[in-house]
Amino acid sequence: xxxxxxxxxxxxxxxxxxxxxxxxxxxxxxxxxxxxxxxxxxxxxxxxxxxxxxxxxxxxxxxxxxxxxxxxxxxxxxxxxxxxxxxxxxxxxxxxxxxxxxxxxxxxxxxxxxxxxxxxxxxxxxxxxxxxxxxxxxxxxxxxxxxxxxxxxxxxxxxxxxxxxxxxxxxxxxxxxxxxxxxxxxxxxxxxxxxxxxxxxxxxxxxxxxxxxxxxxxxxxxxxxxxxxxxxxxxxxxxxxxxxxxxxxxxxxxxxxxxxxxxxxxxxxxxxxxxxxxxxxxxxxxxxxxxxxxxxxxxxxxxxxxxxxxxxxxxxxxxxxxxxxxxxxxxxxxxxxxxxxxxxxxxxxxxxxxxxxxxxxxxxxxxxxxxxxxxxxxxxxxxxxxxxxxxxxxxxxxxxx
Numbered sequence: 001x002x003x004x005x006x007x008x009x010x011x012x013x014x015x016x017x018x019x020x021x022x023x024x025x026x027x028x029x030x031x032x033x034x035x036x037x038x039x040x041x042x043x044x045x046x047x048x049x050x051x052x053x054x055x056x057x058x059x060x061x062x063x064x065x066x067x068x069x070x071x072x073x074x075x076x077x078x079x080x081x082x083x084x085x086x087x088x089x090x091x092x093x094x095x096x097x098x099x100x101x102x103x104x105x106x107x108x109x110x111x112x113x114x115x116x117x118x119x120x121x122x123x124x125x126x127x128x129x130x131x132x133x134x135x136x137x138x139x140x141x142x143x144x145x146x147x148x149x150x151x152x153x154x155x156x157x158x159x160x161x162x163x164x165x166x167x168x169x170x171x172x173x174x175x176x177x178x179x180x181x182x183x184x185x186x187x188x189x190x191x192x193x194x195x196x197x198x199x200x201x202x203x204x205x206x207x208x209x210x211x212x213x214x215x216x217x218x219x220x221x222x223x224x225x226x227x228x229x230x231x232x233x234x235x236x237x238x239x240x241x242x243x244x245x246x247x248x249x250x251x252x253x254x255x256x257x258x259x260x261x262x263x264x265x266x267x268x269x270x271x272x273x274x275x276x277x278x279x280x281x282x283x284x285x286x287x288x289x290x291x292x293x294x295x296x297x298x299x300x301x302x303x304x305x306x307x308x309x310x311x312x313x314x315x316x317x318x319x320x321x322x323x324x325x326x327x328x329x330x331x332x333x334x335x336x337x338x339x340x341x342x343x344x345x346x347x348x349x350x351x352x353x354x355x356x357x358x359x360x361x362x363x364x365x366x367x368x369x370x371x372x373x374x375x376x377x378x379x380x381x382x383x384x385x386x387x388x389x390x391x392x393x394x395x396x397x398x399x400x401x
Contacts, residue, residue: 011042011064018186022059055223064157071152082121092380093130096137101147106135142233152361169219169225170280185212202293204262207273217256221249265292298334305340321352328353340375
């Protein structure tokens, strides 16, 4: 293990499409140079920075500390080199471990098999040395190890996060297709919302957008509701440093003088959202009601409307198109001066909005590709809208087809 100020490589994993947002978060923490990877970024940092990234980065999923690399082209060499590495520097014989693996290789095709061989090598080494073996605990291990294989290159890392960082600790009740907390935070940051206007989610489901928006608005650390992080089980864990980071983050919270408003037509969804908001201790910071979007009234002012409407998997095409048309009508009629951001995979239904798209971004949530569409709801005529964007007739039409 390293002393407190010694620098080492850190790899932070995120959702595909959020690499730039994560890099910007890291720069705000003082990281000078970031290398962008696929679904991850890497940089050099010390122990304090590793703690801060876990506690403060809204779009991070896991924070890894690489500790060893080697090459192998078959299972026998892989097992031998795994076993040759001194795991006793990190793992207690009476402790618990878990192994995660990510494989992209012509030599190793089965990530479950890699997990088994890696686990066997670690356990066999410690048993040979001490006569006892660590136990496997896939849920809450003392030490979580990440094995990444790209062709014949193997990287072994300690996972400093423990469970994925999207598991903030405030969400117990969710609907059928809950939005990942880190992805929700990333979409909010991507929107450019500057926390100087209202934030509205009129189809709030279990409340993830609302909670992440409120935590961002008040600068509440995303890790503040988690009970534990993986690095707290490491042999070089510094509790004083960790306590100071938390104290400093609490001092950096800010005031927010606008509204965060959520609603949903479903009583079950509103009940779940209310429970999650209470767990996040944001009861007095979010306005919540049960109401259909078409029956809601704008609070005035300006701001961002962000929603994750039904994609239509369980609805007839005519019904989903009618829903999206009513959404578009409502936005045009009552929310001039706002920006709308809609997360959806149903491009046909989105055409029923009757709104010109200002921007479209793509993100991945597991195997699902989602599109994030931006609509600027201007005051005045379409002609003025084009002039505000400084677009010609041809450019406007191209941008909105």
